[in-house]
Amino acid sequence: MKTAKIESLLQKSNVRPTAMRILVYNFLLENEAAKSLTDLENYFDKSDRTTLYRTIKTFEEKGVVHQIDDGTGTTKYALCEQGCNCQIETDLHLHFYCNICDETVCLTDRKIPHINLPDGYTAEDANLVIKGRCEKCPE
Amino acid sequence: MKTAKIESLLQKSNVRPTAMRILVYNFLLENEAAKSLTDLENYFDKSDRTTLYRTIKTFEEKGVVHQIDDGTGTTKYALCEQGCNCQIETDLHLHFYCNICDETVCLTDRKIPHINLPDGYTAEDANLVIKGRCEKCPE
DNA sequence: ATAGATAGTGCAACAGAAGTGCATTATTCA
DNA sequence: TGAATAATGCACTTCTGTTGCACTATCTAT
Structure with missing residues (x-):
């Protein structure tokens, strides 16, 4: 750019x-x-x-x-992506960490699913990291 | 005990x-x-x-x-709970962090939902933390 | 019960990441 | 231009996690 x-x-x-x-x-x-x-x-x-x-x-x-x-x-x-609003709960995407190449990427189109919390708990933010093998590290 | x-x-x-x-x-x-x-x-x-x-x-x-x-x-x-098998993906529970009292608790009965990853990605582990206000910290 | 092996504990030191204070340099704008 | 504001660079500190080594406690086989 x-x-x-x-x-x-x-x-x-x-x-x-x-x-x-x-x-x-x-x-x-x-x-x-x-x-x-x-x-x-x-x-x-x-x-x-x-x-x-x-x-x-x-x-x-x-x-x-x-x-x-x-x-x-x-x-x-x-x-951040254009128009991304990282702070808003509905816009939270998850991240993927590759155990092989040790790199972390945003999966911006995968949002964190809504979780029903026990009574009395209020969610304000969330963090979801999936760990595994990324597309660049074939078996 | x-x-x-x-x-x-x-x-x-x-x-x-x-x-x-x-x-x-x-x-x-x-x-x-x-x-x-x-x-x-x-x-x-x-x-x-x-x-x-x-x-x-x-x-x-x-x-x-x-x-x-x-x-x-x-x-x-x-x-760990009795018989808990933290390493197995299906047994991963989420954790809740309270922004007010700065304490983290296990929500052992809330499992991390399954996420469909993009092609080529394989999940081996996951970590989900919800942040907010816990039951002990009423507004 | 004892000696030798093994496991646990405590001290010192180190490494990496994060953060702060302060002086210096660059940039803005009146 | 010159004062105010912002950015940069250096030195230093703190916090968490970790390791090496010596000492002590515990276990086990005779």
Whole structure:
């Protein structure tokens, strides 16, 4: 994607499009799998960890990316789809973690099914991670 | 529960019932909510962190407790039910994390619904955490 | 009952991820 | 241009999880 295009996307989300932010956005865009802070750090070895940390936090606050807890203990991030509203319960999609290639992807078209909770419990958010073997890792 | 009872339960799981292990088991038994290593550490302040760590790891290996990743970033543990087979996909229950009291409980009778994955994906394990308000935290 | 083997415990230290404070640099805008 | 605001980079801290090693308790076979 062209830099100018990313710039305008960031601006739409009220994120000032600095060089670093455009690079990070592009990196996330080019990778189907969700990336961790450490992934970013390894890829952008010229840049400081803190900068990347705060970049991703800014993205998260502004709804550019969403956090993924895939159970590996390391938080990962993926771009939100256009018009995605990660916070709304009905829009929560599930994530798939591949035990073989250690990559996590969004299955944006698979929503988390509604669960009937016991009396007195109210749901506000949900997280569903399926672990197994992904399409890229045939048996 | 009587010490003798816990002793025999541990023995049935091939865990040698040391004093520490009986205490830890009892602690987990008396608390409905899942506990983290830090919780154990705070409660058993006379005991060493490593001992508690290895105790809980032994329990986990032998199927006495199961690990819970509730998205807080801290792994928690809860006793397995009798005959529970946490590893089998069909037996996976979901967990509930309360945003108010910061406690995580097993909803053992709510199983994770089956999800149809895209072609090429195979499920081996799953983790579902619902977050919200628990019965003990009325509005 | 005792000696040797095995298992459990406690201390110290380390690793990785996440987060904060502060000084420096870049950008905006009046 | 110059003051205000935002972004970046460095150093440091905290928290959780983990391992190595020495010491102690427990078990088992003689």
